[in-house]
Amino acid sequence: MASGKKVLSELVQESVNTNSSPSGLKITDMRMAVVASNYDYPIIRIDTNQGIYGIGEVRDAGHKENALQFKSMLLGQNPCNVDMIFHAIKRFGNWGREGGGVSGIEIALWDLVGKVYGVPCYQFLGGKYRDRIRLYADTPAPAEPTPEGYAERVLGRKKMGLTFIKFDVGIHVLRGYVEDGVVGTPTKYEYGLGRRWTARGTAIGAQLTDKGIARFVEIVSAVREAVGWDIPLAVDHFGPITVNDGIRLGRALEPYGLAWMEDIIPWWDVEGNLQVTRAINVPTLNGEDIYLWDGWREMIERRAIDIIQPDLLTAGGMLETKKIADYAERYGLPTVLHFAGSPIAFMANLHCAAAIPSFIALENHALDLPFWKDLVTGLSEPLIEEGYVRVPEKPGLGVDLNYEGIEANLRFPGLFEPTDEWNNPKLGFWQPDRRWDK
Numbered sequence: 001m002a003s004g005k006k007v008l009s010e011l012v013q014e015s016v017n018t019n020s021s022p023s024g025l026k027i028t029d030m031r032m033a034v035v036a037s038n039y040d041y042p043i044i045r046i047d048t049n050q051g052i053y054g055i056g057e058v059r060d061a062g063h064k065e066n067a068l069q070f071k072s073m074l075l076g077q078n079p080c081n082v083d084m085i086f087h088a089i090k091r092f093g094n095w096g097r098e099g100g101g102v103s104g105i106e107i108a109l110w111d112l113v114g115k116v117y118g119v120p121c122y123q124f125l126g127g128k129y130r131d132r133i134r135l136y137a138d139t140p141a142p143a144e145p146t147p148e149g150y151a152e153r154v155l156g157r158k159k160m161g162l163t164f165i166k167f168d169v170g171i172h173v174l175r176g177y178v179e180d181g182v183v184g185t186p187t188k189y190e191y192g193l194g195r196r197w198t199a200r201g202t203a204i205g206a207q208l209t210d211k212g213i214a215r216f217v218e219i220v221s222a223v224r225e226a227v228g229w230d231i232p233l234a235v236d237h238f239g240p241i242t243v244n245d246g247i248r249l250g251r252a253l254e255p256y257g258l259a260w261m262e263d264i265i266p267w268w269d270v271e272g273n274l275q276v277t278r279a280i281n282v283p284t285l286n287g288e289d290i291y292l293w294d295g296w297r298e299m300i301e302r303r304a305i306d307i308i309q310p311d312l313l314t315a316g317g318m319l320e321t322k323k324i325a326d327y328a329e330r331y332g333l334p335t336v337l338h339f340a341g342s343p344i345a346f347m348a349n350l351h352c353a354a355a356i357p358s359f360i361a362l363e364n365h366a367l368d369l370p371f372w373k374d375l376v377t378g379l380s381e382p383l384i385e386e387g388y389v390r391v392p393e394k395p396g397l398g399v400d401l402n403y404e405g406i407e408a409n410l411r412f413p414g415l416f417e418p419t420d421e422w423n424n425p426k427l428g429f430w431q432p433d434r435r436w437d438k
Contacts, residue, residue, distance in 0.1 A: 022080050022116050025050055030071045030105075031419055032064045035375060036411035038365065041342035042067070042100075043375075043406065045416055046108045048079060054112025055401060057345040059100035059313035066101030071422040074105070080116065082109045082124075082319070090316060093291055106317025107348045107397070114396030121348070121397055125322045125355035132388040133353045136164035136234065136336070136361040145173040147222035154223050157367070158231065163387035164361050165227065166234040166262070169219055171241070174212050181212030208245040213252050224256045232361075234285070236262035243272045250280030260285040260307055260336075267299070274304040285309050288338035292316045296324045300331050307360065311338040313345055318352045325356040334358040340365035343376045347397040354391045362389075374405030 026049045035041040042058035044067050058067050070089050077085060086106050093102035114121045122128045137157040142149035150167060157165045174181030183206065224233060235258060238249065246264040253261065260283040265272040267286050277284045283306040290296050291314060299305060308328045312321040325335040335356050339349050340363070353359050366372040373379055378399040380390055392398030407415050 021050065023078070025052075025078050025080060025116065027074045027077050027079050029419070030068065030074060030422075031416040032068065033406050033415050034064055034411040035342060035406055035409050037342075037369060037372075037409070039340045040411055041344075041375070042104070043342065043344060043401070044104045044108045045401070046074070046079065046105070046112060048112070052112060052115055054079065054108040054110070054115070055344050055397065055399075056104040056106070056108030056111065056348075057313060057341055058104040059311065059341070067104050068101075068419055068422045070101060070105060071419060072425045075423060079109050079112045082106065082113060085109060086317070086320075090292060090320075093316070100313055103313045103315065103317045103320075106319070107312070107345070110318055110348075111396040118395045120391075120393055120395060121318060121351040122354045122391065125318060125352065128354035128391055129357050129359070130354055131391050132385075133350050133359075133391060134164060134361045134388050135162060135364045135384060136166055136232070137162040137367055138236075138340075138363055138365050139165060139167040141168050141170075141172070141237075145169075145177070145219075147219045150219050151222045151226035154233075155226055158227050160367065161384060161387055162367075164232045164234075164259070166236055166259075166363070167223060168237040169216065169235050170237040173219060174215055177215060180209055181215055183207045183209055208241060208248065213249055216249060217252050220253055220256050220258070229257060232259040233257070234259040234262060238264055241265075243275050246272075246276045247279040250276060250282050250284075254281045258282050262286065262309070263288075270298050270302060270304045273299070274302055277303070277305055283307055285336060287311075289314055292320060293323050293327060296327070300324075300328045300333060303331055303333065306333065307336055308333050309336045309338045311340075312348060312352055313339075313341060318348055321352050322355055325358065329358040334360050336360045337362045339363045342366075343372065343379060343399055344397065347376075347392060347399050350389060350391055351397065371405065371409050375402055375409070376400060376405070377402045 027046055028049050029047040031045050033043050035043060042064040044056040044058065045053055047053045058064060073089060074085065089102050089105065110121045110124055139153050139157050142153045154165055154167050171182065220235060227233065243265060250261055262285045264276050264284060267290055273284065273286055285307040286305045287296065287299065287309045288311040290310065300308065310321050310324050312318055315321045315324060328335060335358055337349050337353055339346060349362050353362050376399040378394060383389055403415065
């Protein structure tokens with residue numbers, strides 16, 4: 001009997017992928033490199049005493065210091081204790097780009113743990129609901145914001161094989177084409193941002209005219225007719241406009257079967273979003289700058305929007321985004337994922353999207369960047385098939401750093417150079433005589 005147990009034990013041991021000794025892992029270093037792009041990509045590498053490392057990313061245009069400020073807290077910690085580490089550092093993040101450091105570290109830790117245990121990251125989120133992730137193409141405005149120009153740009157996305165398309169159409173489309181598209185001008189004598197100064201989403205002293213709204217309708221109509229009615233079509237970048245103008249514009253665009261109107265009102269104005277959502281029959285979407293489940297709670301519980309759109313590089317990483325999406329599903333709100341980053345964050349999004357039951361589509365801001373794929377190794381080829389991307393099955397995120405590709409596209413010199421100046425605590429939230437994990 002004893003020998004039988006020994007045989008069974010040996011079989012079990014042989015079947016387990018022991019890439020490292022998890023209980024003995026310690027974080028020894030964190031380094032960064034910043035890739036220059038349409039949005040900069042500050043890339044994180046967390047090293048350990050066993051030679052295995054994890055990679056992550058700070059949100060677009062975020063400062064690398066958003067992550068490095070936590071280095072002294074991470075050194076010596078076991079990276080497998082992801083929740084404990086996240087619990088300790090999340091209090092120091094904030095909405096928008098200020099949540100990027102916390103989120104990027106969380107992703108790097110999960111990548112590291114996935115490599116340690118030899119499983120893809122989606123397994124840590126509860127497994128997957130789908131094998132392929134649908135992308136939606138972001139389409140920037142054309143140089144000449146005419147209906148014909150927009151139609152041409154969006155048709156270009158369709159020719160790429162994308163089956164879900166969004167395009168950016170904002171107040172700028174009225175300049176030079178509809179002189180009286182907007183009535184009133186914000187005062188130029190405010191402190192701060194001058195003419196760009198806004199209060200809770202309202203363009204102070206400005207209001208859309210019927211002619212201005214008609215121009216929006218003309219553009220959306222032209223795009224819809226060009227791409228056909230079988231393609232889900234969404235629109236973004238309206239503001240800043242008032243709640244009343246958001247309602248007027250939403251009602252005017254109802255005949256065109258839009259998948260959603262995005263960021264009509266700033267995310268922090270929950271009541272304003274709620275008023276617009278209840279008044280129009282076009283789905284509303286918002287939330288790329290909201291940090292943590294706590295930040296999302298009121299928006300979800302009040303059902304102030306129809307579709308949530310967290311950005312996991314803002315929201316707190318993969319597991320926190322999964323929690324946000326699951327909570328939204330309880331209130332009947334599906335999830336779209338906002339993404340504007342490198343292939344590292346892209347892979348994190350694929351794993352997260354695979355684990356969300358109410359998932360719709362994942363954004364892609366990199367369709368026009370020829371160097372984008374060269375930043376990593378391990379991407380499938382072709383990456384996009386009929387508008388979908390396969391969920392990776394390799395350990396961790398499923399990709400590795402391509403140092404040559406990163407070095408060729410650096411924002412400034414420094415390819416994962418030493419960051420010893422961040423080894424010792426120097427910020428107010430860290431006190432050497434108090435253990436944050438005790």
